[in-house]
Amino acid sequence: MANFHTNNLVIAASEANMQKVLVRFAQNLAANSDNTGFSISSIEGMTSVSSLYSVICGEIDAYYWLSFCGAPIDREVAEAGAESWGAHPENEAYLSSISTAFGKLTGGGDGVTIGISMAPTGRPMSDTANVSCTSYGDNWVLKVGYDTAWRANSDDIDLFFMGLPEGDYGVAFLDADEYDNYESVSAFSGLHHGRAGMREAEIRRDEVLGIDERKREKKALSMLTRSLVNDLAELADIVGICEWSSGWEDDECDSDGCEDECDSFDAFESWDTGINWNNPTKNELMQIDNMIVDLMRKFPLVVGSTGAAYEGRERNVERVVPGQPIKLVSDWINPYFSPVAIQTQTATGERLGNLDDRGGGMMMGAGSRAALACILPHLRAYADKVEPLMILDARKRNTTLIVRIELTDEPLEHIFEEAHALLGLKSNQRSVSSVVEWEE
Secondary structure, three states: OOOEEEEEEEEEEEHHHHHHHHHHHHHHHHHOHHHHOOOHHHHOOOOOHHHHHHHHHHHHHHOHHHOOOOOOEEHHHHHHHHHHHOOOHHHHHHHHHHHHHHOOOOOOOOOOOOEEOOOOOOOEOOOOOEEEEEEEOOEEEEEEEEEEEOOOOHHHHHHHHHOOOOOOEEEEEEEEEHHHOOOOEEEEEEEEOOOOOHHHOEEEEEEEEOHHHHHHHHHHHHOOOHHHOOOHHHHHHHHHHHOOOOOOOOOOOOOOOHHHHOOOHHHHHHOOOOOOOOOOOHHHHHHHHHHHHHHHOOOOEEEEEEOOOOOOHHHHHOOOOOOOEEEEEEEOOOOOOOOOEEEEEOOOOOEEEEEOHHHOEOOOOHHHHHHHHHOHHHEEEEEEEEEOHHHOOOOOOOOEEEEEEEEOOOOOOOHHHHHHHHHOOOHHHOOOEOEOOOOO
């Protein structure tokens, strides 16, 4: 039985260059239309990252192994790539398949003269990918996480970057094998300019990280304000390290201070017992401050939303697309959530439901929800996953809406003062909302 190899690809780019990235994914999906059923006409006329991503994200999620290659690559780029790969013995079989498909790449007269294409070689293991596209200031970051058999699909990733038009792209690629329980993670990052294999980038990082190194780096990088990072390679590296999905939070703790070291919501919830959120004492405010700091270390958060079946919200949810901004509004007098509910709404205020881990995503109990409600003005939220009722199993009552929550780039120096001032108000006066910026 093939073992799992986990891969996380991160690409950071400006609006214009991220459009090129998404179009390239669309071209590859269309080139594999016999399996994907995707047509390039699906994105005709689209001129923004938001609109392109809304169409493509579900296709990448479902057919990730077919999204990295398949569309033609300029012959001169393929020739340069073949020459570069020739120095690596492990690529001999791949180079042989290229030569068979395209003729003599280094020759002049025969063979393909306009472009060449290659079928994917990576063997998929995960049913779907974990896909997200997030804006940080003037830049966008696309992340695709998935599992392959035995090794990373590096050849396919090379072909993807060979097919990218010229531009500036921050790239990070983290991969690890389950055979050692992900103790060692290969981490690569750099600035890429398109039309070349991935490792032709201006390399920022190329190393193997152990568990302790990853924890230290994640702790340091998690507190950086991503919207203030203009270096695309650095931005991709930060997201890659902080959002690596295997071997971080699930690491076993072998010390007596396990609760202090583990980033689990279960440990976080255990010391919330007894706080009077309606009228907290000075000592309780200090405890709440610590809870907020703990919560901020866990961003970005991915939490479910429930309650779509009530008050006509189902129709609103079914119009939501992945990547669409979501407005979070605190409700400290809600009869169903204590001490506070956090409503999910569209940017224009249409009700979708309430944040609730029963709807999927990570654990979020009463304490973490209350701490989150205290810092909503410093947050942005987006629809991470949407499954309308019409495509779900007929036995299910509700749509699926998973919300991704991120810190804004606003200064946080006064965050505790703001939280204390908020909790000093009467419950019916505490309602605040997250930041929403939505361009049609």
